Amino acid sequence: MFLMDDADNVISVQGLSFAYPGSPSPTIEKISFEVPRGVIFGLLGPSGAGKSTIQRILTRQIRGIDGGRVNVFGRDLSSWDHSLFERVGVGFELPNHYPKLTALENLELFASFYQSETSDLTELLERVGLGNAARLRVSDFSKGMQVRLNLARALIHNPELLYLDEPTTGLDPTTAQLIRDLIADLKSQGKTIVLTTHNMHDADALCDEIGFLAKGKMRIVDTPKALKLRYGEASVRVTLKEDGESVPRHFPLTDLGQNSDFLGLINNGHVETIHSQEATLDKVFQIVTGESLDGTVSKS
Numbered sequence: 001m002f003l004m005d006d007a008d009n010v011i012s013v014q015g016l017s018f019a020y021p022g023s024p025s026p027t028i029e030k031i032s033f034e035v036p037r038g039v040i041f042g043l044l045g046p047s048g049a050g051k052s053t054i055q056r057i058l059t060r061q062i063r064g065i066d067g068g069r070v071n072v073f074g075r076d077l078s079s080w081d082h083s084l085f086e087r088v089g090v091g092f093e094l095p096n097h098y099p100k101l102t103a104l105e106n107l108e109l110f111a112s113f114y115q116s117e118t119s120d121l122t123e124l125l126e127r128v129g130l131g132n133a134a135r136l137r138v139s140d141f142s143k144g145m146q147v148r149l150n151l152a153r154a155l156i157h158n159p160e161l162l163y164l165d166e167p168t169t170g171l172d173p174t175t176a177q178l179i180r181d182l183i184a185d186l187k188s189q190g191k192t193i194v195l196t197t198h199n200m201h202d203a204d205a206l207c208d209e210i211g212f213l214a215k216g217k218m219r220i221v222d223t224p225k226a227l228k229l230r231y232g233e234a235s236v237r238v239t240l241k242e243d244g245e246s247v248p249r250h251f252p253l254t255d256l257g258q259n260s261d262f263l264g265l266i267n268n269g270h271v272e273t274i275h276s277q278e279a280t281l282d283k284v285f286q287i288v289t290g291e292s293l294d295g296t297v298s299k300s
Helices: 051-058 082-086 103-111 121-127 143-154 173-188 200-206 224-231 260-267 281-289
Strands: 009-018 028-036 040-044 067-072 088-091 161-165 192-197 209-214 217-222 235-242 245-252 271-276
Touching: 009 051, 009 192, 028 051, 028 067, 028 192, 028 209, 040 051, 040 200, 051 067, 051 161, 051 192, 082 088, 088 143, 103 121, 103 143, 121 143, 143 161, 143 173, 173 192, 173 200, 192 200, 200 281, 209 224, 209 281, 217 224, 217 281, 224 281, 235 260, 245 260
Parallel strands: 028 217, 040 192, 040 209, 088 161, 161 192
Antiparallel strands: 009 028, 009 067, 209 217, 235 245, 235 271
């Protein structure tokens, strides 16, 4: 887990609690995490875990909290005025554009809301793979095209901080990879990104650090690699070809280079595959929270 002072963090959340009016229990309870500059931080959890509520608080769609402290860019979130949104971009899960306008007309409209200098909109559409669709009405766009336009909209004013909510949900594999590549490129430019998702593939591929949310509580915060190593098995699985069949063998990682049985198998030329047995993030989530990402109780 990254350990930094508030001054080094773009976002610092300490003991955050919130309950919707009339709710018998908090939607989120004593949540804490920090997001250093220039990293991708993932908020992971099933539907109803509190991810969207945290995002609504961070983007000031929810103004009042029931407890805790939230700092953004070194200032208490409640002290910010609309100037905050000159530095923040938001990509919502469900695209929200004007369908009768073209892609370019939509971006021109949203660009007019900002006081700061905005990007060249034609170049921005090219960047998200919509250059040839700039003058098409959004009503004619596919889901993947709308998601890419959503990302372009979030980048109009070149924000320092991006909130992206389920950016690849419902996309075909090719478009999903395009979105992941765009997000990785944004990080390489030094932007800080909060990724809200239940997609462990996205989290594993993109995030420097992740927080597991379940039933409104932050269960653990760490890097994907550290979590997989901590909750995985310290062994390798070797699959051999014997008499035309695949046969698995397991060896402990400790002193693997001096393990005569393992070295013998490597040298006999019959090895099909070798895999370390670190846990997947899905498995880690189940171990840590007792839930699956679809919200059901894990039986493991």
